[in-house]
Structure formats: C-alpha cells, structure tokens
Amino acid sequence: MTGPGTVLGRLYRAAPAVQDSVLAAALLLPDLFLFSDFALPSVGLADRLLTVGYAVLGYAALAVRRRAPLAVFGHVWAHALGGELLTAAGAFDYSPTLALLTALYTVAALRGARPAVLALVSVAVPVALSVRAALADVPEAERLTSLLGVACFYGLLHLEVWAVGRWVRAGRAAAIRDRLAVARAEEAVLSERARTARELHDIVANAVTVMVLQAGGARHVLRTDPDRVECALEQIESCGKTAVAELRHMLLVLRADGERLAADEPSFGLADLDPLLNGVRQAGLTAHLRVTGDPAPLGRSVDLTAYRLVQEALTNAAKHAGPGAVT
Structure with missing residues (x-):
C-alpha cells in the first residue's frame, strides 16, 4: 500500500536524495551476497569489513544520482573497475554490479542519446574484468562454454537495463509533448x-x-x-x-x-x-x-x-x- 500514512507513501513524497539513499541501501546487501564472497563462512571478519567498506564507497554516490547522473556514473564506473582490479590482486573477491547497473540506468533515463551510448560502451571494461574473474576457477575444457554463457549474461543484463532507461526517457518525452499539445489546445480555445x-x-x-x-x-x-x-x-x-x-x-x-x-x-x-x-x-x-x-x-x-x-x-x-x- 502507498497511502499517505504508510512508510511507502512517505517515501514516495520524500526528496529524491532520500529516495535514492534508501535505494542504495536496499541494493547494497544483495550486491554483497550475489557478487562477492561476503557470505562465505571461510571469509574472516576483517575481509568482510573491507568488502563492506569498499561497497559503501560506491553506493554512497547513488544518493545524488538524479542530480548529477554523469558524475555519479563516472564515480560508480571507477568503483566497479577498482573492485575488479582489487579482486584480481587478491585483496578481496567482489565485483560491484548493482550500483553500476543503477548508474547506467540513470544516465540512459535522464540524459541524451550520446552520453547514454558512451555509458553503455564504457561498461564493457568492468564487465569484461568481471567475466574474467568469474572464469578464474573454471577448468580449461569448459572455459569457452562458460565464457559464452557468462559474457551473454552480463552483457544482456547491462543492455536490458540500459534499454529500459531509454524507454522510460522516451515515455517521459512523449508525456511532455502531450502536455504541451494540451496546453496549446487550451490556449487556442481561450484565444477563440x-x-x-x-x-x-x-x-x-x-x-x-x-x-x-x-x-x-x-x-x-x-x-x-x-x-x-x-x-x-x-x-x-x-x-x-x-x-x-x-x-x-x-x-x-x-x-x-x-x-x-x-x-x-x-x-x-x-x-x-x-x-x-x-x-x-x-x-x-x-x-x-x-x-x-x-x-x-x-x-x-x-x-x-x-x-x-x-x-x-x-x-x-x-x-x-x-x-x-x-x-
């Protein structure tokens, strides 16, 4: 329910920064559980805290994603790239994914075609490193098949999120055009x-x-x-x-x-x-x-x-x- 007195109702009316902060917090734990070794029993407390701290560095920027979509995307992109490089160096095992998807969607939904396409192309770098990390322990005989499967999964995931963002932007533009057409019609009626x-x-x-x-x-x-x-x-x-x-x-x-x-x-x-x-x-x-x-x-x-x-x-x-x- 989203009535005026419910938690969802109050969140719906809250400032965008508050909404995006709640979104970032909601995505943080799934990202850690799905794309890192955070939940493995063999991981020590210090390594878990290091992984959580690094994740927070990336997710904190999502609080202002609608105010500065390109800057936030650049920050999250660098955060994802850094996570892949630190994983390759053995500092921890973490491939930041959901924050990058959120930032990519925001650029696609709130910016024009050129920035959106550049953002989509640029995610190929951290995605490629993430695919490489996922195949590190795969036997040589199964690597080609696994490479195709993992690459298709990550590639289609980012492409679909980007496409949804562009679809949302097109819908908003159409709604604005409809409102302008209605306003012009009302103005014509008043003039008549x-x-x-x-x-x-x-x-x-x-x-x-x-x-x-x-x-x-x-x-x-x-x-x-x-x-x-x-x-x-x-x-x-x-x-x-x-x-x-x-x-x-x-x-x-x-x-x-x-x-x-x-x-x-x-x-x-x-x-x-x-x-x-x-x-x-x-x-x-x-x-x-x-x-x-x-x-x-x-x-x-x-x-x-x-x-x-x-x-x-x-x-x-x-x-x-x-x-x-x-x-």
Whole structure:
C-alpha cells in the first residue's frame, strides 16, 4: 500500500536524495551476497569489513544520482573497475554490479542519446574484468562454454537495463509533448473565446448605439415630424434585424459542426460598409466612404476583421464625438 500514512507513501513524497539513499541501501546487501564472497563462512571478519567498506564507497554516490547522473556514473564506473582490479590482486573477491547497473540506468533515463551510448560502451571494461574473474576457477575444457554463457549474461543484463532507461526517457518525452499539445489546445480555445467575445461586443455595441441614437431623435420630433419618427423606427428595426442575423451567425460558428455551417452562412466584409454607413447616417452622423485604388479580394477572416474595425470606429464616433463628419 502507498497511502499517505504508510512508510511507502512517505517515501514516495520524500526528496529524491532520500529516495535514492534508501535505494542504495536496499541494493547494497544483495550486491554483497550475489557478487562477492561476503557470505562465505571461510571469509574472516576483517575481509568482510573491507568488502563492506569498499561497497559503501560506491553506493554512497547513488544518493545524488538524479542530480548529477554523469558524475555519479563516472564515480560508480571507477568503483566497479577498482573492485575488479582489487579482486584480481587478491585483496578481496567482489565485483560491484548493482550500483553500476543503477548508474547506467540513470544516465540512459535522464540524459541524451550520446552520453547514454558512451555509458553503455564504457561498461564493457568492468564487465569484461568481471567475466574474467568469474572464469578464474573454471577448468580449461569448459572455459569457452562458460565464457559464452557468462559474457551473454552480463552483457544482456547491462543492455536490458540500459534499454529500459531509454524507454522510460522516451515515455517521459512523449508525456511532455502531450502536455504541451494540451496546453496549446487550451490556449487556442481561450484565444477563440476572446475573439468571439470581441465579435459579440462589436455586434451588440454598434446595434445598440445606433438604436439609442435613433430612439432619442425620434422622441424629440415625436409630435412635430411623424415622417422622421417613422424613418427612425424603420432604422431601429433594420439595426435590430442585422444584429440578430450577426448573432445567429456567431452562434452557428460556436456549434460543434460550426465549420461546415459557417461556410454556408453569409459573412460581413468591406463590401457591406454601405449598409453600415447608412445606419450611422440615419443616427445623425455624417459619414463618407472613400476608396483609393482597385479593391483586391481578401481572405474571409481578414475581410471580417476590417469590417469590424470600421464598425467599432463608427460606434465610438457616434457615442463619444457627437454629430460631425467621419471619413
């Protein structure tokens, strides 16, 4: 179990150095029992203490393996090489293996392809010495067969650990790419929402401004100029219908199949400026449209954006500048 109150749960939340220290301690004894003469009854206490002390020198570096993978690998590699050389010299019988495997995995999982490949190639030196030590007492007639078996065992063991490290690194990279893709998608959604909000603001603000101005003008001439009141009411009705049509278009775009529907719906552009100008003219603003040069075809989004810019400018002029000429 790994609940919040269990030992494994607390270890899972601990700092990486604490986790790696526990891992090193957990690997130390199996390494001594499997790859040294530590457990043999014939080995004296002094030799056992020497073997344990030397093992601790290598395993202590694993506490910072994630902080400095290459430095730790170099230390553990030298420790493994030293263990093989001391074994050959008769100081003790110890081939440090699990620490080297852990350091190799760490480099493969946390560093790029080049350092990982170099680390894999470099372990061939201590592995070769370890194979040689394992064959020291093998009879000459059985040496070739034993050499193939031991070499394959050690070689495949280190290769598999290295491959697992590379697989873990690839999985982490894929997870990061997935998170970035999700973040970009969320950013695109937020951007689209902001654009839609601006569109709705432009639609409603322009229509309401024109209708308010027309209604105010109609109120002042209600009894003196009925024809002008009728014209103002017609303009209010026209603005309302236009706003409803634009809002309907926006809602269609926001539907799940909005792309297909939007392609069939009319979209506003610079060609629709005349009705827009007529609306603000009826509201009392003098507006002139001047086109310089030959009109060129625009993309749908660019055309709509240009229309909205003119619409927003006319709305602001009608709201804040009062009667006057706008070009």
